[in-house]
Amino acid sequence: xxxxxxxxxxxxxxxxxxxxxxxxxxxxxxxxxxxxxxxxxxxxxxxxxxxxxxxxxxxxxxxxxxxxxx
Numbered sequence: 913x914x915x916x917x918x919x920x921x922x923x924x925x926x927x928x929x930x931x932x933x934x935x936x937x938x939x940x941x942x943x944x945x946x947x948x949x950x951x952x953x954x955x956x957x958x959x960x961x962x963x964x965x966x967x968x969x970x971x972x973x974x975x976x977x978x979x980x981x982x
Contacts, residue, residue: 941957957978961978
């Protein structure tokens with residue numbers, strides 16, 4: 913029942929939680945990219961740093977670097 917798509921539509925179960933984890937824990941951030949041919953992939957920050965789209969996104973949101981992302 914807990915994984916029933918009919919009862920619980922549009923939910924994603926890809927987040928793992930560790931109860932009791934330190935609040936000072938660092939998180940790895942991956943960015944979802946949609947390529948011109950329609951493929952969608954998740955890429956680590958070091959693969960996205962030089963993308964013009966990321967630079968524009970940060971500028972629009974008045975963010976100086978990716979460490980300021982929520």
